[in-house]
Amino acid sequence: MIIRLSRIFLVVLAIFVGAVYLPQLYWVSFEPRIVPPMVFYSPVIQKFMVGHFGHGKYYFTDDTGKKYNRMQADHLLPLLNYRILAARDEMPDSLLGRPIDLNEVRHNNVSIRIIPRDVNPPQIPLYPLLESKPLRFRLGLPNEYFRFNQRMEFINSKTNRISESMTRLFTTALQKEGFHFPARKVFGNPTTRKPYDAGYFILDRDWQLFHVKKVHGKPYCKNMHIPADVKINWISVKEKELREFCGIAITEDNKLYMVMLNPERLQKLPIDSYNREKDNIIFMGNLFYRLVTIRSDDHLKSYLMDRKYQLLKTYEQKWPTKYETTAGMVSAFIFPFSIVLQTNKTYFIKFDVSPFSWKALFLNIALMLVAFFFVLKKRRNVSHLIDLLLILFTGIFGFIGVLLFESTDG
Amino acid sequence: MVKALFFKEWLKIKWAYWSMALLTLLVLVKLGLNLSYYIRILEARSYWYQVVVMGGMFFQDFLYLPALIGLVIGFTQFMPEINEDRLKLTLHLPMKENAILLYMLAYGTLMLAILYLATNLLASALIAFFFPFQVVKAVWLSMAPWFLAGFVVYWVTGAVFVERIWLKRIFIIAVAVLFTDTLLYHTAYEIYRYSLVYFFVLSVLWSIGILYSGYRFKKGVLK
Amino acid sequence: MENVVECVNLTHYYGKRLIYENLNFVIRKGSIFGLLGKNGTGKTTTINILNGYLKPTSGHCYIFGEDSQHLNPRTKERIGFLMEGHIQYNFMTISQIEKFYSAFYPRWKKDAYYDLMKKLEVDPGQKIGTMSCGQRSQVALGLILAQDPDLMVLDDYSMGLDAGYRRLFLDYLSAYAKGNNKTIFITSHIIQDLENLVEDIVILDYRSVLLSTTVQDFKTNFKQFVMKIPEKMDVLLSKDEVIANFEILKDKLTIYSFKSQQEVEAHLKSLKIPYSEIQQVPMSLEDAFIGLTGKY
Numbered sequence: 027m028i029i030r031l032s033r034i035f036l037v038v039l040a041i042f043v044g045a046v047y048l049p050q051l052y053w054v055s056f057e058p059r060i061v062p063p064m065v066f067y068s069p070v071i072q073k074f075m076v077g078h079f080g081h082g083k084y085y086f087t088d089d090t091g092k093k094y095n096r097m098q099a100d101h102l103l104p105l106l107n108y109r110i111l112a113a114r115d116e117m118p119d120s121l122l123g124r125p126i127d128l129n130e131v132r133h134n135n136v137s138i139r140i141i142p143r144d145v146n147p148p149q150i151p152l153y154p155l156l157e158s159k160p161l162r163f164r165l166g167l168p169n170e171y172f173r174f175n176q177r178m179e180f181i182n183s184k185t186n187r188i189s190e191s192m193t194r195l196f197t198t199a200l201q202k203e204g205f206h207f208p209a210r211k212v213f214g215n216p217t218t219r220k221p222y223d224a225g226y227f228i229l230d231r232d233w234q235l236f237h238v239k240k241v242h243g244k245p246y247c248k249n250m251h252i253p254a255d256v257k258i259n260w261i262s263v264k265e266k267e268l269r270e271f272c273g274i275a276i277t278e279d280n281k282l283y284m285v286m287l288n289p290e291r292l293q294k295l296p297i298d299s300y301n302r303e304k305d306n307i308i309f310m311g312n313l314f315y316r317l318v319t320i321r322s323d324d325h326l327k328s329y330l331m332d333r334k335y336q337l338l339k340t341y342e343q344k345w346p347t348k349y350e351t352t353a354g355m356v357s358a359f360i361f362p363f364s365i366v367l368q369t370n371k372t373y374f375i376k377f378d379v380s381p382f383s384w385k386a387l388f389l390n391i392a393l394m395l396v397a398f399f400f401v402l403k404k405r406r407n408v409s410h411l412i413d414l415l416l417i418l419f420t421g422i423f424g425f426i427g428v429l430l431f432e433s434t435d436g
Numbered sequence: 437m438v439k440a441l442f443f444k445e446w447l448k449i450k451w452a453y454w455s456m457a458l459l460t461l462l463v464l465v466k467l468g469l470n471l472s473y474y475i476r477i478l479e480a481r482s483y484w485y486q487v488v489v490m491g492g493m494f495f496q497d498f499l500y501l502p503a504l505i506g507l508v509i510g511f512t513q514f515m516p517e518i519n520e521d522r523l524k525l526t527l528h529l530p531m532k533e534n535a536i537l538l539y540m541l542a543y544g545t546l547m548l549a550i551l552y553l554a555t556n557l558l559a560s561a562l563i564a565f566f567f568p569f570q571v572v573k574a575v576w577l578s579m580a581p582w583f584l585a586g587f588v589v590y591w592v593t594g595a596v597f598v599e600r601i602w603l604k605r606i607f608i609i610a611v612a613v614l615f616t617d618t619l620l621y622h623t624a625y626e627i628y629r630y631s632l633v634y635f636f637v638l639s640v641l642w643s644i645g646i647l648y649s650g651y652r653f654k655k656g657v658l659k
Numbered sequence: 660m661e662n663v664v665e666c667v668n669l670t671h672y673y674g675k676r677l678i679y680e681n682l683n684f685v686i687r688k689g690s691i692f693g694l695l696g697k698n699g700t701g702k703t704t705t706i707n708i709l710n711g712y713l714k715p716t717s718g719h720c721y722i723f724g725e726d727s728q729h730l731n732p733r734t735k736e737r738i739g740f741l742m743e744g745h746i747q748y749n750f751m752t753i754s755q756i757e758k759f760y761s762a763f764y765p766r767w768k769k770d771a772y773y774d775l776m777k778k779l780e781v782d783p784g785q786k787i788g789t790m791s792c793g794q795r796s797q798v799a800l801g802l803i804l805a806q807d808p809d810l811m812v813l814d815d816y817s818m819g820l821d822a823g824y825r826r827l828f829l830d831y832l833s834a835y836a837k838g839n840n841k842t843i844f845i846t847s848h849i850i851q852d853l854e855n856l857v858e859d860i861v862i863l864d865y866r867s868v869l870l871s872t873t874v875q876d877f878k879t880n881f882k883q884f885v886m887k888i889p890e891k892m893d894v895l896l897s898k899d900e901v902i903a904n905f906e907i908l909k910d911k912l913t914i915y916s917f918k919s920q921q922e923v924e925a926h927l928k929s930l931k932i933p934y935s936e937i938q939q940v941p942m943s944l945e946d947a948f949i950g951l952t953g954k955y
Contacts (some may be wrong), residue, residue, distance in 0.1 A: 030536060032648040035641040036611075042638060043614045148626045150574045152488045154481070167481045171488065172569055180566050183480035216489045367631075373624045375631050430607040434651050440762035447750055520746050524712055529763050532735035537924075655714030 029434050030409065040427030041420050042365065045379075048423065049357065049364035056353040065319045065328040065341060066310070067249045068102040069122055074328065074341040075102060089341060105131055105312040124315055136266045138312040140274060142371040145260045152181070154216050156247075158223040158239045165218040172196070172227075174209035178238075199245035200238070205233040213261035213273070220265040224272035226259050227285065228423075237290045259302065261285060274309065276302050282318075284335065284379050296337035299327050303371060323347050362386035362421040390421040397425060409433040437531060438539055442551065445513060445543040452512040453547060456505045460555050463497045466561060471566050487571065491624045495559065498579050501624055502552060502586025510593025513544050518597045519593045523653060529633065537650045541594050541643065548590055552583045574625045581628045584639050585619040598648035601657060608645070615642075663688050663810050663842045664709070670716035671704055677866045678704050682718070684871055685859050686844055691836055693874075694846040696863030697952060702846040703743065706814045709844070710740060722810065736764060739808030743815045745799040749788030753798060754780065757805070764808045775801035775831075785864045793824040793885075800828060804835060811835075812844045817852060825852055828925050830854065850945040864952055874944060881947050884923055886937040901926040904950055915950040 061080030068075045069287070073088040078100070086099040098106045104118055108131050111117040118126055152171045160166060168307045170180040170189055178200060182193040182369055200207075214226035225239030225246070228293050239246040252258075256277055263273040263285070274287040275292060283292040299308065300320045308319040315338075316331040325344040331337055348354045366378040413433065416424035460550065471494065474483045486492040517523040527533045541601075556576065563572050592612040596605050619635060623626060662945055664686035671678045678701040694702050707713035711727050712734060720727040723734050748756055753776055761767040776783070779797050781790065785800055796816070803811060811832075815903045817825050829852055836843055847853060860877065862870040870877065881903070890910040900912075901923060904915040912934065916923050920939055927934055942950065 028644065029647050029651045032644040032646075032651075036645055036648060038609075039610050039615060039638065039641055043611050046618065148491070148624045148629065150488045150491075150570050150625060152484070152568065152570050154485065154489070167485055169481050171481075171484055171568075173568065183484040186566055186568065216485075367618055368621065368623075373627050374629060375618075375621055375627050377634055378632055383491055430611065431648065434648065437762050440759050443755075444748065444759055447748075447755065516748070516750055520744065521742070522746055522748065524710065524742060524748065525740070525748070527712075528710065528735060528738075528740050530732040531763075532732060550868070645788075654712060655706055 032204050033431055033434050034412070035426040036371045036431040037416065037424070040430055041148070041416070041423040044364040044426055045361075045363060045420075046367060046424035049361050049366075051355075052357055052360070053348075056357075057348055057351060058351050059346060060345070062321060062345065063324065063343060064177040064308075065326065065343075066103050066106060066315070067315055067328075067330050069105065069314055070102050074330070074339070075099060076341075076343065085258070092233065099282055105135065105314070116342075126313065131313055134311065134313045136268050136309070137307040138264050138266075138274060138307070140262045140307040140309075142303055142305065143373060144262065145276065150375050151212065153212055153214060153226065155180075155226065155238070155240045156216070156218070156223040157241075158225055159241050163221050165220070165223055167218060174207065174212065176207045178209075182302055196238070196245045196247070200236065203236060203247045203249040204234070205247070206234070206235055211260075211265055215263040215265060215273075221267050222263050222269070224263060224287070227263065227273070227275075229258055235292075248290060250292070252292055256281075256292065258281070268311070274307065276300075282340070290320070293335050295329070295335060296331065297329055346421050358383045359389060360386060360422065362390060362423075363418065387418075388419050393417050393421060393425040397428065409435040437529075441529075441536065441539050445540055447515055449544070449547065451621050452508050452552070453531055456508055456535070457551060457554075460501065460505070460551065463501060464558050466497065467559065468493060468562050468565075471562070475566060485610065490590065493578065493622060495563075495579065495624065496622065498559070499582055499620060501555075502548075502583045502588045503620075504615065506548060506586040506588070506590035507593055509531075509544055509548060509612070510590045510597070512596035513540070515559075516563055523598065525652075526637050527654070533650060533654065534647055535596070535643050537594075538644070541591065541646055544590055544594070545587060545643070548587060552586060556583070559580070577626045577632075578622070580632060581619040581621075583650050584636060585616045588616055588619065588639050588642050590643060592616075595642075595645035595649045596644055598653055600653060604649075604652075607648075612642070632658060661688050662686065663846065663919050664692075664721060665721045666705075666709075667719050667721075669705070669708065669715050669720065671701070671708070671713075671715045671718075679754075679863060679866060679868055682861070682863075682868050686842055686858075686859070689836075689840040691832075691843045691857045693857035693860045694844070694863065695850060695853070695860055695948060696848070697865075698848060700865055702848075702863065703814060706812065706846060709812060711736075713752055726883055729775070736807040739805055739806050739811045741799055741811070741813040741816055744798040744815075744818050745792070747787055747795065747799055750786060750819040752777075752784050752786055755781045756787065756798070756802065760802055760806065763875065764806045768805045768807050771807075772805035773799040779884055788891070792819040793821065796820055796824055796828065800831060804831065810839060810877070811841065813843065814846045815847055817844065817849045825849075829856055846882040850948045851943065854944040862948065862951060869951060877947060878942070879943070880917050881951065882916055882918075882920070882923075883940045883946065883950055884916065884920065884937055885940050886912050886914070886934040888912045888932065888934050895930065896932065898924075904953060906954075913950075 042342055059080065064077040065081070066075045066077060070384055071088065075086050077086050078332045082097055086094040094102065097164055100110060101116065104121065108117055108128060114129060141155050152173050153359040154171050155166050156165055156168060170182055170192060171182055172178055172180045177193055180196070181187065182189050211229060212226055212228050212231040215224070223239070225237060228236045228238055229399070230236060234253045235250045237248045258279045259276050261273050261275040269287055270285045271284045275283040275285050280302055282295040282297050282300055285296060286293050288386045295318060297318060297320060301322070304322050306321045308321060310317045314333065316333065316335060317328060319326055319328040324347045325342065328341040329337060330339045361383065363382050368374050369378060394414050397412060397417055410433065413428045416428060487494060517526055527536060529536060556579070560576065561573050563575055592608060596608050598607050599608060619639070662685045666682060666684050669682040670680045694705055696702050704713060708715050709722065709727050711730055714728060722730065723737065725731060725734050751759065757769065757772050758792050761769065776796055779794055781794060787795060790798070816828050821826070832843060833856060835841055845853065845857060854874070857874055861868065887910050896902065896905055901916055901918050902914055903917060906913040914923060926939065
């Protein structure tokens with residue numbers, strides 16, 4: 027009967043709302059603060075240094091377990107702390123057998139952080155192409171924004187009309203380089219607050235990667251001829267003072283490449299444990315090394331490479347997530363599942379339904395018995411059976427739903 | 437007979453409907469004026485930057501507007517039926533009671549759909565004057581769940597009014613408010629891209645809630 | 660002669676509060692039936708059950724052979740329903756409401772409605788919500804007459820009406836019922852009007868069904884006896900099989916009974932009541948009703 031259906035729908039909606047909000051309420055009340063460690067590499071003692079911050083502490087350990095306080099650690103990480111050391115006049119003159127100049131140190135220090143949220147974020151597919159060699163040296167916003175369809179179309183923001191001349195100019199340049207329209211994705215860093223502009227990296231229909239810039243108003247288009255088996259999923263473009271590279275590329279199968287400049291090419295990174303939907307990339311480069319840490323919610327792996335991106339050493343560490351704390355374990359007994367709509371891993375709203383927690387069956391059965399003996403005692407029929415089954419599988423959510431919207435039978 | 441029912445519903449919502457249409461028009465005018473103002477004052481390329489690159493949402497007036505309209509139409513349509521138990525007259529008409537309730541709700545839904553569609557078309561035309569199609573499409577997709585919320589609020593209002601017991605009304609309202617909240621996130625453009633279909637399916641479940649209340653009304657569940 | 664309405668063993672509780680048990684009655688086709696009782700005795704409860712807006716704790720009501728909880732639209736078409744207070748759609752005008760209802764009832768008699776409306780002297784564009792109580796009752800009456808139903812259910816047609824409108828209502832109802840084989844079910848607590856209208860009655864009291872009979876029989880069998888007794892005497896009297904009800908005011912004792920005068924006098928003597936000057940006083944329907952149910 028449609029009325030039974032109407033009531034079941036209301037119960038389902040109550041279960042949905044319960045599964046979204048009750049666990050949320052629980053975590054807001056009980057979620058413990060978990061501060062993951064940060065990994066560095068000391069060129070002085072040639073060991074990984076792990077920084078432990080948070081909960082009022084601030085100390086380092088090396089991979090043998092030896093502890094260092096902050097002052098000691100400063101000396102072991104001179105390239106990172108050169109400013110403090112120089113101010114205290116404690117900066118060494120040479121390192122790893124070669125003299126070091128502070129400007130050189132500064133120029134070569136690079137850090138890039140890529141979080142899952144920033145990979146494939148929601149984006150309106152309109153892009154400003156900055157002039158990369160501006161006459162007055164300061165980067166400025168152009169009047170035109172481009173988009174891709176069967177051409178690279180430039181639209182003048184003042185008039186909201188297509189600038190045919192610019193469109194033809196760039197489209198022809200791209201076609202000359204072998205670009206197959208339309209573009210799959212466009213990657214860039216549309217801001218004026220950066221040391222220079224690297225332009226855009228554009229993926230064409232056949233997965234070829236092109237580098238596009240505007241130089242003195244004219245198009246610069248280069249087909250990067252990347253290998254056919256490399257399918258780019260995302261490029262995080264970050265222009266730094268050091269012009270060795272201008273970003274990090276992620277492929278469909280989660281492999282990582284540095285986007286090198288002069289000439290533009292991809293340099294593969296020896297990293298195998300990255301998942302772009304869950305993990306953070308922490309890239310730290312200095313005069314001697316490249317250290318890339320891939321960090322998820324419960325574990326990290328750091329890769330130490332030389333300046334030629336050859337793997338030297340790795341370091342791994344695990345720690346308990348919130349689900350392994352007391353609060354987390356209790357939650358497994360209360361909530362048979364949870365629905366999370368908003369996470370910090372992405373801007374998009376998704377239905378993230380957690381796997382069924384068998385531990386909650388104890389509570390589910392208890393609630394089922396309470397319902398059977400005390401609440402639903404007046405009605406013993408089919409609808410009653412459906413209610414009990416609902417409580418068995420959805421536990422506390424179903425229990426509340428069935429109480430809020432009582433059956434229409436009997 | 438259905439025509440007569442629709443006639444009755446129109447008589448009830450007439451003034452509210454035109455008022456809401458006028459309100460929407462005012463909001464649209466405000467949108468147009470603001471857009472033209474910002475483009476003039478900030479310079480087009482900087483304002484485009486705010487919108488396209490920074491993801492600034494200039495149409496947040498539409499966040500709660502559909503829900504408000506749904507509430508007002510629902511109120512004006514069902515309040516007169518519940519006042520002095522007039523619903524008994526309506527349900528006494530020679531049609532199946534569930535059919536009567538559903539036709540009443542269908543009428544309101546249809547009128548809301550017309551208003552929402554018109555709003556979207558006008559807003560799109562306005563935005564298309566200042567921005568290319570990519571922005572218009574992004575705005576459409578961002579607003580879609582807000583308009584869905586408008587329908588949900590309307591359906592729930594019907595169910596709440598027909599329900600006679602205050603405690604039950606509060607239950608329905610509580611679940612509905614929490615649910616509707618999940619339709620109104622507005623942190624960035626098009627964030628519902630992957631989940632809009634699921635939300636649509638869940639939202640539609642609210643549409644027959646009024647039959648549950650109607651059944652309880654017929655049974656004479658205690659005041 | 661078929662039964663238009665049959666109620667069998669109706670029992671209803673609101674929570675733990677009993678309204679009545681085992682109410683049984685039948686409304687014959689072409690008759691006018693009155694459900695009488697003081698406020699709060701279950702009249703509206705019964706109307707609600709009849710119309711399918713209340714599920715009785717136990718028992719059934721059948722209208723034209725169908726369970727009142729699940730009336731077919733075809734059956735609803737044959738039933739005219741007047742709500743207490745002449746509730747109608749206040750937001751409609753006189754012409755709009757006629758246009759509205761006419762779409763639902765194939766036998767709609769437009770003239771019956773507009774004849775009444777002419778007498779009202781209101782603007783056809785006037786909203787019902789702005790009319791007076793009496794005018795609204797006219798509209799409600801006109802609508803129900805235009806519908807031409809086989810069964811009319813009127814829940815307290817007299818509420819809020821002054822004498823003139825009440826009389827108008829009754830006149831039209833009588834005219835409608837006579838010779839057309841129409842059945843009418845009325846509830847009311849104003850008894851005097853119904854005397855010349857209703858044929859069968861059921862009288863309800865708190866938590867019980869007092870009587871189910873015809874007006875004729877009621878007035879014939881139910882008697883009032885007035886007598887003198889010594890003042891300030893502690894008279895031991897209570898309701899029993901002979902004394903349906905009684906009243907003492909100073910030196911006057913009034914006894915209501917279904918029994919004959921001889922039986923009453925014999926009973927009084929057996930109870931050793933020193934009475935004098937006993938005489939039977941004739942009663943109107945209202946007197947009889949009050950006599951049976953009491954003044955408070």
